[in-house]
Amino acid sequence: MTDLAWIDAALTAARPQAVAALLRYFRNLDTAEEAFQNACLRALNHWPQNGPPRDAAAWLIMVGRNAQLDEVRRSRKQTALPDEAAISDLDDAEGQVAERLDNADYRDDILRLLFICVHPELPATQQVALALRIVSGLSVRQIARAFLVGESAMEQRLTRAKAKVAEAEVPFEAPGAPERAERLAAVAAMVYLIFNEGYSAGGESAADRAPLCEEAIRLARLLLRLYPAEPEIMGLTALMLLQHSRAAARFDAQGQIVLLDDQDRTKWNGKFIAEGIALIDKAMRHRRPGAYQVQAAIAALHARAATPADTDWSEIDLLYQTLERLQPSPVVTLNRAVAVSKLQGPEAALAMLEPLAARLGNYFHFHGVKGAFLQQLGRLKEAKLAFDRAIALANTPAEAAHIRQHLDKLNVSS
Amino acid sequence: MQYAILCYHQEDVVGAWSKEQDDAVMARLIVVQDKLVKQGRLGPVARLLPTTAATTLRKDSDPPLVIDGPFAETKEQLLGFYIVDCTSLDQALETARELAAANPGGSYEIRPIGYFAPNGSSGK
Numbered sequence: 353m354t355d356l357a358w359i360d361a362a363l364t365a366a367r368p369q370a371v372a373a374l375l376r377y378f379r380n381l382d383t384a385e386e387a388f389q390n391a392c393l394r395a396l397n398h399w400p401q402n403g404p405p406r407d408a409a410a411w412l413i414m415v416g417r418n419a420q421l422d423e424v425r426r427s428r429k430q431t432a433l434p435d436e437a438a439i440s441d442l443d444d445a446e447g448q449v450a451e452r453l454d455n456a457d458y459r460d461d462i463l464r465l466l467f468i469c470v471h472p473e474l475p476a477t478q479q480v481a482l483a484l485r486i487v488s489g490l491s492v493r494q495i496a497r498a499f500l501v502g503e504s505a506m507e508q509r510l511t512r513a514k515a516k517v518a519e520a521e522v523p524f525e526a527p528g529a530p531e532r533a534e535r536l537a538a539v540a541a542m543v544y545l546i547f548n549e550g551y552s553a554g555g556e557s558a559a560d561r562a563p564l565c566e567e568a569i570r571l572a573r574l575l576l577r578l579y580p581a582e583p584e585i586m587g588l589t590a591l592m593l594l595q596h597s598r599a600a601a602r603f604d605a606q607g608q609i610v611l612l613d614d615q616d617r618t619k620w621n622g623k624f625i626a627e628g629i630a631l632i633d634k635a636m637r638h639r640r641p642g643a644y645q646v647q648a649a650i651a652a653l654h655a656r657a658a659t660p661a662d663t664d665w666s667e668i669d670l671l672y673q674t675l676e677r678l679q680p681s682p683v684v685t686l687n688r689a690v691a692v693s694k695l696q697g698p699e700a701a702l703a704m705l706e707p708l709a710a711r712l713g714n715y716f717h718f719h720g721v722k723g724a725f726l727q728q729l730g731r732l733k734e735a736k737l738a739f740d741r742a743i744a745l746a747n748t749p750a751e752a753a754h755i756r757q758h759l760d761k762l763n764v765s766s
Numbered sequence: 767m768q769y770a771i772l773c774y775h776q777e778d779v780v781g782a783w784s785k786e787q788d789d790a791v792m793a794r795l796i797v798v799q800d801k802l803v804k805q806g807r808l809g810p811v812a813r814l815l816p817t818t819a820a821t822t823l824r825k826d827s828d829p830p831l832v833i834d835g836p837f838a839e840t841k842e843q844l845l846g847f848y849i850v851d852c853t854s855l856d857q858a859l860e861t862a863r864e865l866a867a868a869n870p871g872g873s874y875e876i877r878p879i880g881y882f883a884p885n886g887s888s889g890k
Contacts, residue, residue, distance in 0.1 A: 357787060358870040365782040403871065406841060408779075570781055576818040577778070580835035589818065623815070630819040634834060 359399050363392055366409040367489045368574060372461035373413045374420075376524060381468070381514060383420060385486060390423070391416030459578045460526050466539040466571075468522050471513075478513045480546050480564075485510055488567050497560050498549065536579060540588050540644070543571045547592045553748070565596045576631075586635035587645030590628040594651035597624035609754040613660040625655045643679045646671050665694040682708045686718055689725075698728040716745040720755055732762055768809065768879040769850050769858040771865065774842040775872035777816050794868035802850060802861065809849030809884060817843050842873060849879065 370391065374384035391412040395404070405411045469483040481499065484490045490498075496506035527535060550564030572589040579585055601615035610616075632648045650671045657663040672688035685708055693701035702725045705718070712718035723738030739759050746752035783791070802808035817836040824831045836843060848865070852858040855876070862874040 357784075361782040361784075361787065362779050362871075365776065365778040404779075408776075573781060573816060573818050574778065577835075580818065581833075586818075586834075627815045627819050630815060634819070634821055637832065 356396070356400070359396065359404060362399075362404040362408050363395060363412075364489055366412050368462050368465060368487050368571075369409040369458055370412040370416065371486065371489075372465035373409075373458070374416050375465055376457075376461050377417055378420065379524060381486065381518060386423075387416035387420035388412065390419040394419065460532075462574065462578060463527075463532065463535055463539060464522060464524070466542065466575075467535045468517050468520070470538045470542050471517050471520055474513055474516055476545055477549070478509060479542055480549055481506065481510060482513045482517065483542060483546060483571075484564070484567065486514075487571065490563075490567070494563070498564050500560075536575070536582065536585070539575065540572075540585060543568050543575065544588060544592070544644075546571070547595075551595060562599060565592065565599065568592055569596060581638075583635040583638040583640050584642040584644050586631045587642055587648045590631035590635065590648035591644050591651055593624045593628035593631070594648060594655050597621040597628065597655060603750065607750060608757070609750050611754075612654060617658065620655070628652060628655065641674065641678065643675060646675045646678060650675075663694070665691050669695060682711045683715070683717075686712060686715075686721060690721060693725060693728070698725040701725050702729065714745060716742055716747055716751060719745065720751075720758075723755070723758060727758070727762065736762055767852060767854075768882050769852050769861075770875075770877045770879055771848040771850055771858070771862050772844055772875040772877060773846045773848075773865070773869075773872060774840075774875065775845050775869075776841065777843045777845060779871060780845065781816070791869050795865065798861075798864045798868055799848075801864075802848075807851040807861075809851065809882075811846075811848050813846040814844065845872075849882070849884075 367388065371384055371388045374387045375381060378384050378387065394415050395408075395412065399405075465487055466483060469479050469487065471479065474482065477499065481495050484495050484498075485492065492507050492510065493503050495510075496503045499506065501509075547565055547568035550561040550566075550568065553561035569589065569592050572585065572592060576582070576585050576589055597620050598612075598615060600621070601617070601619040602610055604610050628648065629652050632645065632652050635645045635648070650668055653664050653668050653671070669688060669691040672684060672691055675684050676688065685704060689701045689704040692704060702722070705722050705725070708718065719738045719742035723735045723742060726732075726735035726738055736759065739755050739762070742755045743752050743759075746755065780788075799808060799811060820834075820836045822833045822835065822837050824833055848861075850858065850861050852861065858876045858878075862876055866872070866874055
C-alpha cells in the first residue's frame with residue numbers, strides 16, 4: 353500500500369524530527385525547511401515503489417542534508433560536485449545517521465524546534481500559526497482557514513513571524529536540566545494554545561478548526577514519547593484528549609452550543625476518554641501535581657459520570673480548590689462556583705461571584721454563569737441583565753446564540 | 767493450534783493518519799475478521815492505546831521499578847493482536863497476509879500460543 357496519502361502520513365510523522373535535525377545542521381530555519389522539502393520531493397519519487405524506509409526520519413535527514421549541500425555548492429558554482437555514489441548507498445548512510453543521532457539528540461532537537469516558535473515578542477496566535485507551519489507542516493491554506501483569514505494575509509504573518517524568530521539567538525548546544533524544563537513548560541503552554549484555538553471555535557467554524565485540536569494532541573503525544581516521565585505532559589495530553597472526546601456532542605445540528613449537562617454522552621469518544629484516564633492515572637503516581645493534571649482530573653470526573661446526576665461534584669470542588677492554590681485566578685474560582693452551586697445551591701455560589709466582579713466584569717462566562725445562578729434563584733430581572741451583558745461580550749456567534757436561548761426561557765417563565 | 771498474530775507499526779505514522787484513513791483501515795480489517803468469525807477461527811482481538819499510555823514494571827531492582835512508557839524503545843511498536851485458530855503455520859501466515867493487505871505498512875509476528883485461558887479459567 354504505497355499510494356500518496358499513506359506516504360504523506362509517513363512524511364507528516366517524520367517531519368518534526370527531520371526538520372529539527374536539519375535545523376541543527378544548518379542553524380537556519382529557511383534552509384532547514386527547504387532541505388526537508390527537497391527530501392520530501394525525493395521521497396515521493398523513491399518511496400512509491402518500495403514504501404517508506406523503516407526509519408523515514410533518518411532517510412529524510414540524510415537526503416535533505418545532502419540535497420541542500422549540493423544546492424549550496426551549485427549556487428557557488430563550484431566545479432567539484434559531490435560524488436553521486438557517496439550518497440546513492442542510502443542504506444549505509446541511513447544507518448550511520450541513525451547511529452549518530454540517538455534519542456537524546458532528537459529530544460533536544462525537537463524541543464528546540466518547538467521552542468523557537470514560543471518567541472516572547474510574537475503574539476500567541478502567531479506562535480501557534482508558526483508552530484503549525486514549521487513543526488506540524490500544515491499548509492498556509494489550512495492554517496489560514498483555521499484562523500478564518502485569507503491565505504495571503506496568513507502568508508505575510510508567517511513571513512514576519514519567521515523573520516522575528518531568525519533574529520533571535522537560540523543556543524544550539526544541548527540545554528541544561530533547568531533550561532530544558534523551562535523550554536518544556538513553554539512548549540506545553542503553546543501546544544495547549546493550539547488546542548484552544550481549535551476547541552474555542554464556535555459552531556459553524558468548529559469543523560474547520562477541529563484539525564487544530566487533533567494536531568495539538570499529536571504534538572502532545574510526541575512530547576510524551578520524548579519525555580515519558582513528565583507528569584504535567586501526561587496531564588496536558590489527558591486534558592486535551594478528555595476535552596476533545598466531547599467534540600461530537602458539544603454542538604447541535606444547527607451549530608448551537610450544547611452544555612455538558614445536556615450533551616448526548618453516547619456521542620463522547622470512548623477511546624479518547626480511556627486514553628485520557630489512563631494518562632491521568634499514570635501522572636498521579638508521581639505525586640507532583642500541576643495545573644494540567646488537576647484540570648485533566650476534573651475533566652476525567654465528568655467523563656466517568658454516566659449521567660450528569662452521577663457527577664462527583666464534591667471531588668470536583670476539591671480539585672478546583674487545589675487549582676486555586678496552584679494557579680490562582682478568578683476564572684478558576686468562577687468554575688469552582690459552578691461546582692458549589694451543585695453542592696450547596698445557587699445562593700452560596702452567587703456569593704462567591706461578588707468578589708470576582710471587578711476582575712471578570714468583561715468576561716463573557718462570568719455574566720453567563722451569574723445569569724444562570726440568578727435564574728435558579730428566581731431573580732429573573734437581574735438574570736436578564738446578566739444575560740444581556742453576556743451577549744454583548746460573546747466571543748462567537750454560538751456563544752451569543754446560547755445565551756439567547758436562556759433569555760427565551762426567561763421570557764416564557766416571566 | 768492457536769496463534770497470536772502480533773501487529774507492529776510505527777505509532778507516530780499511524781497517529782498521523784487522518785480519521786478517514788484510520789476508518790478505512792479498520793473497515794478493511796473488519797472484513798478479514800468477519801471471514802475468520804464465519805470460519806469459527808477468531809479469538810480475542812485487541813487494538814492497544816498508544817505506548818505513551820503504557821507503564822512498565824521492571825524487576826531489575828527490588829522492589830520492582832515502575833517506569834512510564836513501553837517495555838522497550840523500538841522503531842515499531844506493538845499496537846494490537848489477534849488470536850486465531852490455525853491448522854498450520856501456512857494457514858497462520860495466510861491470515862497474517864490478509865490482515866497485512868488491509869493495513870498499509872507495519873509488520874506481523876506470528877507466534878504460536880502455548881497456554882490459552884480466554885475466560886481466565888484454568889485453560890486447556
